[in-house]
Amino acid sequence: MSHSARVAVLYGPGSVGPIDIATAATEADIELAFLVADERQRGLLARFGEAHLVGPVDSDGVLPMEADLAIDGIVTFSEMLVPAVARIAAARGLPGHPLASLDRITTKRAQRAALAMAGLSRIAATPIVVKPSGEVLYDRDRDNDLSFPAVLKPDAGSGSRSTYLVRSWTEALDLAVRDSVSRVESRWVLEELLSGAPHPVCDWLGDYVSVESLVALDGSVSHVCVSDRLPLAPPFRETGVVIPSFIGGAPRERLLAATEAALCAVGVGPGVTHTELKLTPGGPAVIEVNGRVGGSTPELCERALGVSLTRAALELAMGRSVAVDPVARGIISTNYLVPAPQRPVVARRLPPPSAVRELPGVWRVTHRIRPGTPIDWREGTESYVSSVWFDAPDPATLAKRLETISAAYADVFDEVDLPENG
Amino acid sequence: MSSTDMGPANSVEMALRFHWDALLETIPGPQSNFFDDGGHSLLAAELVDGLEQQLDMPIPLELVFEHPVYSDLVAALSEVARQSLT
Numbered sequence: 001m002s003h004s005a006r007v008a009v010l011y012g013p014g015s016v017g018p019i020d021i022a023t024a025a026t027e028a029d030i031e032l033a034f035l036v037a038d039e040r041q042r043g044l045l046a047r048f049g050e051a052h053l054v055g056p057v058d059s060d061g062v063l064p065m066e067a068d069l070a071i072d073g074i075v076t077f078s079e080m081l082v083p084a085v086a087r088i089a090a091a092r093g094l095p096g097h098p099l100a101s102l103d104r105i106t107t108k109r110a111q112r113a114a115l116a117m118a119g120l121s122r123i124a125a126t127p128i129v130v131k132p133s134g135e136v137l138y139d140r141d142r143d144n145d146l147s148f149p150a151v152l153k154p155d156a157g158s159g160s161r162s163t164y165l166v167r168s169w170t171e172a173l174d175l176a177v178r179d180s181v182s183r184v185e186s187r188w189v190l191e192e193l194l195s196g197a198p199h200p201v202c203d204w205l206g207d208y209v210s211v212e213s214l215v216a217l218d219g220s221v222s223h224v225c226v227s228d229r230l231p232l233a234p235p236f237r238e239t240g241v242v243i244p245s246f247i248g249g250a251p252r253e254r255l256l257a258a259t260e261a262a263l264c265a266v267g268v269g270p271g272v273t274h275t276e277l278k279l280t281p282g283g284p285a286v287i288e289v290n291g292r293v294g295g296s297t298p299e300l301c302e303r304a305l306g307v308s309l310t311r312a313a314l315e316l317a318m319g320r321s322v323a324v325d326p327v328a329r330g331i332i333s334t335n336y337l338v339p340a341p342q343r344p345v346v347a348r349r350l351p352p353p354s355a356v357r358e359l360p361g362v363w364r365v366t367h368r369i370r371p372g373t374p375i376d377w378r379e380g381t382e383s384y385v386s387s388v389w390f391d392a393p394d395p396a397t398l399a400k401r402l403e404t405i406s407a408a409y410a411d412v413f414d415e416v417d418l419p420e421n422g
Numbered sequence: 423m424s425s426t427d428m429g430p431a432n433s434v435e436m437a438l439r440f441h442w443d444a445l446l447e448t449i450p451g452p453q454s455n456f457f458d459d460g461g462h463s464l465l466a467a468e469l470v471d472g473l474e475q476q477l478d479m480p481i482p483l484e485l486v487f488e489h490p491v492y493s494d495l496v497a498a499l500s501e502v503a504r505q506s507l508t
Contacts, residue, residue, distance in 0.1 A: 017462040017463040017464055018463050018464055018467070019462075019463030019466070019487070020463065041464075043465075044467040044471060045467070045469060047467045047470065047483045048463065048467070048469075048483075082488075084496065102497060285474055352447075352448065353448055353458070353459045353460060354451065354454060354459070355457075356452075363458070364457070364458055364460070365459065365460065366459075366460030367446075367447055367448065367460060370446070370447045380475065387460075
């Protein structure tokens with residue numbers, strides 16, 4: 001018996017909102033089935049469409065789900081669920097990331113090696129493993145190009161969580177051991193600190209960009225947009241995405257070409273991808289390839305360019321060919337993540353969202369925390385205090401509005417004593 | 423002066439104020455907009471879920487999307503509550 005196209009969405013942290021997924025599915029004439037591992041969330045998602053309880057993912061990375069659930073595709077918008085979705089897709093013969101590529105898609109170590117082998121970005125790096133016994137495995141001589149200062153980060157993960165600038169092997173090993181005990185990491189990468197070049201159009205913007213792309217079933221790649229990034233907060237915390245990028249012409253083409261080569265080297269399957277590239281004096285260097293939609297990009301893309309990445313992800317997941325036509329609407333849309341200082345603080349005096357929303361260009365304000373909440377900058381990008389969404393017509397206005405919004409948070413923090421190992 | 427200017431006036435408004443504050447971590451004013459203040463669709467579902475349990479009546483999810491402004495939502499919820507009694 002035939003059924004109309006049905007795509008499962010494995011729902012998890014960081015996902016696009018269910019109403020946006022449901023709307024995109026309706027527009028694409030796709031039946032939607034949410035899959036989630038939590039009964040309460042299943043109940044909430046059932047308000048938006050069919051919702052099934054699954055999992056949790058077992059020790060082999062397999063996600064138990066109803067064997068007779070008929071689906072034509074499966075996708076996730078949550079980084080941590082990318083491997084589970086790839087495994088389900090492979091087991092059911094559905095479009096998805098090839099299992100052979102999974103390690104390259106989800107771990108920095110394997111991805112770096114693939115990019116280096118393809119002659120793309122050679123970032124000197126070496127692994128550090130902290131075993132449960134406390135034994136530390138590392139090889140100082142593995143990569144002779146590695147010098148200090150360097151960057152220590154978890155091998156898998158996102159959002160610059162537990163990512164540090166380190167000045168020596170001793171500091172790197174101390175931090176790796178400390179965070180392996182007090183937090184959740186155990187596999188680390190120590191890698192070269194890339195020197196960036198100024199943004200070619202707005203030197204106050206971050207020295208890196210991202211590219212949102214669509215990979216079709218036949219492997220062909222089309223690009224939706226280049227996104228600029230607001231400058232990092234120390235040490236490596238992201239503070240926002242700007243869509244579309246101000247970079248055009250030949251520099252833009254170089255970014256797109258590097259992205260396409262990286263997607264090929266990593267071996268991503270059909271779907272939406274989010275690739276980050278550093279602007280360096282020698283040209284773009286690929287920082288990382290993500291086999292999923294980038295955080296906060298769907299809303300910005302839709303607002304600024306009229307393209308639904310969410311719909312594209314659903315359609316690509318079932319093998320449809322997708323053609324998008326991004327059209328600049330004369331606005332630059334930004335999601336500014338207001339960062340906390342790089343020291344133990346409490347956010348005491350958050351401005352009311354209604355007051356921030358009154359500022360020029362602002363259309364949404366979300367406080368991540370309540371006043372009085374201690375903030376741990378080591379959580380990385382997720383340690384932001386507020387998410388402020390705003391538009392601007394041009395770079396100068398964008399800069400002015402960003403300054404105005406930042407000023408609204410100038411007197412928010414009080415320093416506190418927090419345990420470093422907390 | 424509306425009831426929302428004077429503070430919680432009835433069980434519907436008290437419940438909405440409680441769940442709004444709990445989910446969005448901000449005390450709503452009459453013109454607060456659920457989605458502008460950080461609400462998203464999953465939080466809207468949580469809001470409705472909490473209200474249904476506290477008020478013991480079915481509430482359509484669409485209500486939050488159609489009436490995202492606090493004072494409007496109070497009025498819409500009050501109407502649902504009134505109809506559920508008839």
